[in-house]
Amino acid sequence: MKDDLKIEVCSCTKINKQNIEYVKENMLSEKTFMKLSELFKILGDYTRIKIIYSLSKKELCVCDISEVVQMSQSAISHQLRILKAARLVKFRREGKSVYYSLDDEHIDRLFNAGLEHVEHN
Known part of the structure; x- marks a missing residue:
């Protein structure tokens, strides 16, 4: 096994009760863990x-997203329904057009944090 994939295991058997209690006292609710997992x-x-x-x-309509992502409009619409249900995107109507954008700045920050992590050496 490559050294960078090897898991280091602690050989001690004494637990740190103070650390354990601190984490337990500050643990998120089960509902919050479930919501985060779904996200x-x-x-x-x-x-x-x-x-x-x-x-x-950029704010885009389904036709624009379809062209950018190179998928059918129906496939994009399906994905947008999922993203909208999760409150990750929102839409607005302008005449016959419907434009989509990120629901709020949290989504952009979350995406950029993930991007920064995967691009980090």
Whole structure:
């Protein structure tokens, strides 16, 4: 096994009760863990990440997103429904057109934090 993939295991058997209590006292609720898990599941899709990136650059209609991502409008609409249900994107109507954008600045920060992490050496 390569050294950089090896898991280091602690050989001590004494626990640090103070650290354990601190973490337990500050633990998130089960509901919050579930919501966060669902968010990352939704973000774990290649196409949805491309859509989020596109919308981080510019408000776009389904036709525009379809062209950028190189997928059918129906496939994009399906992904947008998932993103909208998760409150990751929002839309606005202008005449016959519907424009999508990121729901708020948190989504952009979350995406950019992930991007910074994967681009970090």
